[in-house]
Structures are given as C-alpha cells and as structure tokens.
Amino acid sequence: MKRLFGNHVNRAPRSPAMRIILRTIRESIAQAFGQLRANKLRSFLSLLGISIGIFCIIGVLSAVDSLEDNVRGSLEKLGNDIIYVKKWPWADLSDSWWDYLKRPNPDHSDYEVIKEKSRYASLTAFHVVIGFKTLKYKSNSVENAVLIGCSDNFSEMFKIEYDQGRYFSPVEYHYGSPKAILGYKVMEELFGSLDPIGKTIKLAGRNYEVIGVIEKAGKDLLNPLDFDECILVSYPNARTLANLKANQIFDTSVTVKAASGVPLDQLKDEVKGIMRSHHRLRPRGTDDFSLNELSMISSFFDSFFNILNLLGIVIGAFAMLVGGVSVANIMFVSVKERTNIIGVKKALGAKRYIILMEFLIESIMLCIIGGLIGLLLVHFITKILTAAIDFNLYLDAGNIILGLVCSISIGVIAGFIPAVQASKLDPVVAMRQGS
Amino acid sequence: MQQPIISTRQLRKIYIMGATQVNALQSVDIDINKNEYVALMGPSGSGKSTLMNLLGCLDSPSSGEYWLNGTNVSTMTDGDLAEVRNKEIGFVFQTFNLLPRLSALENVALPLVYAGFSKHDRLERAREVMAAVGLGDRVDHKPNELSGGQRQRVAIARALVNNPSIILADEPTGNLDTKTSQEIMGIFEEIHQQGNTIILVTHEADIALHAHRIVRLRDGLVETDTRNENIVSFLNPA
Numbered sequence: 001m002k003r004l005f006g007n008h009v010n011r012a013p014r015s016p017a018m019r020i021i022l023r024t025i026r027e028s029i030a031q032a033f034g035q036l037r038a039n040k041l042r043s044f045l046s047l048l049g050i051s052i053g054i055f056c057i058i059g060v061l062s063a064v065d066s067l068e069d070n071v072r073g074s075l076e077k078l079g080n081d082i083i084y085v086k087k088w089p090w091a092d093l094s095d096s097w098w099d100y101l102k103r104p105n106p107d108h109s110d111y112e113v114i115k116e117k118s119r120y121a122s123l124t125a126f127h128v129v130i131g132f133k134t135l136k137y138k139s140n141s142v143e144n145a146v147l148i149g150c151s152d153n154f155s156e157m158f159k160i161e162y163d164q165g166r167y168f169s170p171v172e173y174h175y176g177s178p179k180a181i182l183g184y185k186v187m188e189e190l191f192g193s194l195d196p197i198g199k200t201i202k203l204a205g206r207n208y209e210v211i212g213v214i215e216k217a218g219k220d221l222l223n224p225l226d227f228d229e230c231i232l233v234s235y236p237n238a239r240t241l242a243n244l245k246a247n248q249i250f251d252t253s254v255t256v257k258a259a260s261g262v263p264l265d266q267l268k269d270e271v272k273g274i275m276r277s278h279h280r281l282r283p284r285g286t287d288d289f290s291l292n293e294l295s296m297i298s299s300f301f302d303s304f305f306n307i308l309n310l311l312g313i314v315i316g317a318f319a320m321l322v323g324g325v326s327v328a329n330i331m332f333v334s335v336k337e338r339t340n341i342i343g344v345k346k347a348l349g350a351k352r353y354i355i356l357m358e359f360l361i362e363s364i365m366l367c368i369i370g371g372l373i374g375l376l377l378v379h380f381i382t383k384i385l386t387a388a389i390d391f392n393l394y395l396d397a398g399n400i401i402l403g404l405v406c407s408i409s410i411g412v413i414a415g416f417i418p419a420v421q422a423s424k425l426d427p428v429v430a431m432r433q434g435s
Numbered sequence: 436m437q438q439p440i441i442s443t444r445q446l447r448k449i450y451i452m453g454a455t456q457v458n459a460l461q462s463v464d465i466d467i468n469k470n471e472y473v474a475l476m477g478p479s480g481s482g483k484s485t486l487m488n489l490l491g492c493l494d495s496p497s498s499g500e501y502w503l504n505g506t507n508v509s510t511m512t513d514g515d516l517a518e519v520r521n522k523e524i525g526f527v528f529q530t531f532n533l534l535p536r537l538s539a540l541e542n543v544a545l546p547l548v549y550a551g552f553s554k555h556d557r558l559e560r561a562r563e564v565m566a567a568v569g570l571g572d573r574v575d576h577k578p579n580e581l582s583g584g585q586r587q588r589v590a591i592a593r594a595l596v597n598n599p600s601i602i603l604a605d606e607p608t609g610n611l612d613t614k615t616s617q618e619i620m621g622i623f624e625e626i627h628q629q630g631n632t633i634i635l636v637t638h639e640a641d642i643a644l645h646a647h648r649i650v651r652l653r654d655g656l657v658e659t660d661t662r663n664e665n666i667v668s669f670l671n672p673a
Binding site: 017019020023034340341343344345346347348349350351352354426427428431 | 488491493494513514517518520521522526528532533534535536545546548549550551552553554593597
C-alpha cells in the first residue's frame, strides 16, 4: 500500500484516441446486446419495424432482380445483334394502329433482297408462322401444333439445339422435301417413348418424315424462343401447304444479324434503305415495315421493373420510418435509464464524443440486428419460393450490403438526437439522478 | 513559498432558476497546498457542494478564477475540463457511483480507458490499486456483490488509479455505518500520508476532525478557515 499511493506511474499511453474509440465501440456493442437481453419484448417490437422495412425493400429488390435477370436472360436469346423486320412494331403502337394493319407482311422476296444486298449483315433468315395444325402419328394426334416455315439458315440464326436429329439439309431444303422437325412437347405427345426419327407423321393430309427434335425449352418465365409446341418445315415446302402470298394472315419475320463489330443502328439504316427501295417507297413516304430490336422490349421491361422497385422502396421506407421512430424511442429511454452512468463517466473524464459515439453505436447495432433479421427473412423466403415455384429467386451480395447500409443509416438518424442529448448532459445534474 | 495546487479568486456561482437568481457561491478565495488534508464543512445551502463541483471541474464558475496546478481552468471548454478531471482529479462519491455492469476491476480501470492506456496497462495498474485498498481478492466481483465499505474502497481505488493531483471526496461515509466509516477514513489518512492532497466535503463534525484543516462555508462565503488542533487519527492513536 505504501509503495503505491503517491508513486506516479508514468507509462505513456500509446495512440490513445484510437484505443478509446475501439474500446467505446466494443463497449457499445456489448451495451446494445445487453439492452436487447434486458428488454427482450421492447427491443423486439422496436426492431420489428426495421426488420419489416428491410424485408420490404430488400425483398422487392431481390425479387425484381431475380425476375429481371430471368427475363433479360430469356430476351437475350432473341439476340442483341438481330433486327426483326416485321409488319408490327414491338413497341409504340400509339395511334396509327390502322396504318400498321394496312401494311404488307415482309415476305420471302424481302428476305432475298436483304440477303443479297446487305453488307453489314452476317446472317439473314426468314420464317413464317402459318398457324395451328393437327398432327397425326398412327392413332396418336396433336392438335394446335404451331406450324412454322423456315428459311435454310433459321436454325443457325437462333442457335437451335437438337434433342435428336438435325436441321434440313441443303438438298432437302432446295427441293422442299416433306421433312419436319418437331418441338419437344409435340414429339412427346405424338411418340411417347418411341424413337421419332425417321417416322412418318401426317400434317394436313400429307406424309412428313421426322428428321429432328428440338431441345426442350428452359423453365424461364418468358421464353421467346419456345419451340416445344411447334413443327418446323422448310419454306419451299411450306409454300405448298398454304398460299403464302395471301400474306395478311400470317406472321412473317425477316431476321438480320449484324456482322461482328457493326453497330445495330448502322445495320438498321442499311436494311431500312434496302427495304424502302425494294418496296419502291417515295422519299417522303412512311415506312411500311417495322425494324424491331431487343432493346425495345427491354426498355418496356425496364420501366415495369422500375415501378416495382419504386413500390418496394416506398413501402419499405414507410416501414423503416416507423422502425426508426421506435429505435429513437428506445434510445431516449436508454439515455434516461443510464443518465446516472453517463454522469459518472463524464466525471471520470469521458468526453462528449465518447458518450455520443456510445449511444450512436448502440443505436446502429440495434438497427443492424433488425436489418439482419429482415435479411434472414428474405433469405428464407427466397429459398422457400425457389423450391415451391421452380423459379430461381435469390438474395445477392449487393442487396445484402444495401440492406445493411440502410440499417446503419437508420441507426445513425434514429440515434443521433438521443446520443447528442446524452453527450450534452451536465455531469453534476446527471449524477444526481437516480443513483 | 510553495505554489498552491488549488487557488481560487473571487469564485462565484449563480444559478438561474426561472426568474430568480440563486447565489450559490458569493465569492470564495481559497488556497490549498500540495499534501494538505482539507475538510469543507457547512450546512446544506452553504455552497459546499457547489464549491466542490467547481473544484472538481464538473462545473464552470459564473465569474472569478480557479487555478489548478498552475493552469487557469475557469475558462476551459467542456472537453478540456473532461481531460482535467481525468488526469488531475479523483472523485469519491457518497453513493459510490460504480457502474453496475462492470466488475470491480473494470470500474477501477475506467478512468484509464479515457486516458487511453492499453488494456494490459490498465488492468495491471487497476489490480495494483485494488490490492492497495485491500480488495485484491475482489477484483472480479460486480458492485452488487460487494458490501458498502467494499464498494467505497473500489471507488477510492478508482479515484487513485490515475495518480490525480487532488482527491475530492463528497460525503464518502454518508452511506456507511460507523465502523465502516472509520475504515474508510483510515484509508484516506494513509492516502494522505503518501503525499496526496485530499479535499473532504462533509457535514459531519467527527468526520471532519480527521482533516488537518477545516474550512467552514456559510451562505456562499468562507466563514472560517482554521487548522485542526485535535486531529483524530486511526493511524497514530494518541
């Protein structure tokens, strides 16, 4: 005892500020958990708002992200570098519906002209959707199979994969041989477990030999290239099946793929010129065809997803507001309860910023815990939904970080006023309270 | 002539309570030298608590000067005052004011946290001081697991841990029984013998008799300032 009192130990503190801050952070985190443990119900109710807010925002953003990915992935199959020359535009039907209706369908001659004249195209194809037909194999039949007449490079254009068999050979194509390629579902219904290749089916009273089966389409929400319920025949053959000159009734497309390195706009300009001169349009006359591209569909989806996102953010923001208010409330109570301790700490030399930090960190911790609960909820629900509806919903790292950043921000905002109040307490007055 | 460790000149504190002004401290001139053991006495309302708060840098005077260890602290900002409290002053309160969630050792080490010592240094130093007040075997106990006397010892250890220039004890025996009070006063005497400066605020005459100098306050003024001729000591029984 004698040795110690009055003996001045002169150990110089090393980087004191950092140490104080670290210590305060550690203590505040412990304080936050203590607060949670001590007042389970109160804390839980307060955190619920934050949890629900984060759940709404991140839940909707995750759902939209997943949807968007899925839809975009599907649209991608249509090709970023492909122009669809069609009668109808994909977007902007605006007021000239009647004008569009009066247009001719792009036909085989348009295809041939573009194929011959375009310098920027790497590939040009043509297909005509003729309509629903009934197919028969022995006693089995399939109704409403979609009959499509395709040009020779249609398969190459859309990178069609085959479950079995192949596309039309050049000779088969040239002579319009009675050969057909089936979609997966059509094949299944017609043949069951039998091997379809080489079998003869009946289409419109004629015999066709099955030479290929197209791979089953994926499970995407949107599947623009779903051939499952289709039957493909060569264009020369299709011409003998239907009067394609009466072209108003069919849906025809000339598809033009840009050569590598050629901007789509450049190809568009070229195709436009070719089409206009081929259709002998006057310089001031309007186009009688539409040049469609993927971005037209994507931009529609963009605005759709933006609205969904906005909805989630608005709902979530209100929930977060409520959550923030309840966290602020819990923090005010916390300051009241610990007034005496704050006073003692200040008397012992704790500066304002230490007290401020202590409460701010506590508030942030509470909000992070609330946010994590919300994120966990989103995680489990995405897992359940993915398992239940066979569609890949996921919570990605970006959204987790966003959720945590939101929580931290709410923590700072909600905790700020109580923390400032605590830091400004007069130590004398504070110590007198409830000791 | 030795420079006093505490020196106040016309120290004045006015509280404004709504429309009325309360002159808690009129004008106090007091000098306290190093290693003095001073008792501040006075009935309630005499201003002794106010003076103690000012001397403890817990509050700033309305006017006048307060020199602590050669620096004028009467014009300091909040943050600077916190630092002065941390480095120069050790507080012992009537109600102990220990943090309930921390162990005795952590309570003692708390001022060192704000001084920025490393954890190792803090705990080592705190352990030493705990041992010195006779609580070497109680370091891991929480305050509510200790008796009143033990709690006050923890508080004294906390006051000593930073090697302060002055120890300010505000009614340190107010919540303790006679026997424990005597123990605590014994510790103060030892601390004083080791060269520490002690200011004891009390309204109990027998407690004040332990001090070597007694300052009586009345109505915010120093009434008497006398040497204590019959010091009561537990260390050197007469």
